[in-house]
Amino acid sequence: SQTIHQWPATLVQPVGSPLSLECTVEGTSNPNLYWYRQAAGRGLQLLFYSVGIGQISSEVPQNLSASRPQDRQFILSSKKLLLSDSGFYLCAWGEDTEAFFGQGTRLTVV
């Protein structure tokens, strides 16, 4: 069966520091992968999605970037974090009719 791994679970970073969150998927090939963010009091917002290696689509303008160096690896990055980047970040893959989510990373920028 397919599984999705996301780490770390929690992260506290100072403003201006870099960020790298990693997501890997097992048990499937060429998955569609997604990064979502849930800000405080908000729903989940789609940030990026990828339909293949090196293919990234950005949904909203922001301070973050994404990369897909391997088929089952999706990375969310920032060169300099802002306070507004705080939130709960979720990686997901889509198949059939739904999206399957990882456990999420709670990022607090201080």
Add this chain to the structure above:
Amino acid sequence: DQQVKQNSPSLSVQEGRISILNCDYTNSMFDYFLWYKKYPAEGPTFLISISSIKDKNEDGRFTVFLNKSAKHLSLHIVPSQPGDSAVYFCAARAGGTSYGKLTFGQGTILTVHP
């Protein structure tokens, strides 16, 4: 521009009674709707979905109703159990888009009291 709205931030229900969670949408291109359940510090898990060609879908204690003309859907949980206490997200997908490209509502916190 909030295309999917859950106007009730929270709902409190007694165990054994019905829980009704509501969701409204504005985008006529949405043709598939999903409900997710989320516990604190965890990712959302899929609960139930409905295609726009249907008006009802049932799975055990969970039933989703879709009213296309009103652009409204609801999730009914009968009977409600304390373990159902969680945040419930409504999500929608536009036709022709990739599977995981969803627009979510803000979520409703459901609390089921024993």
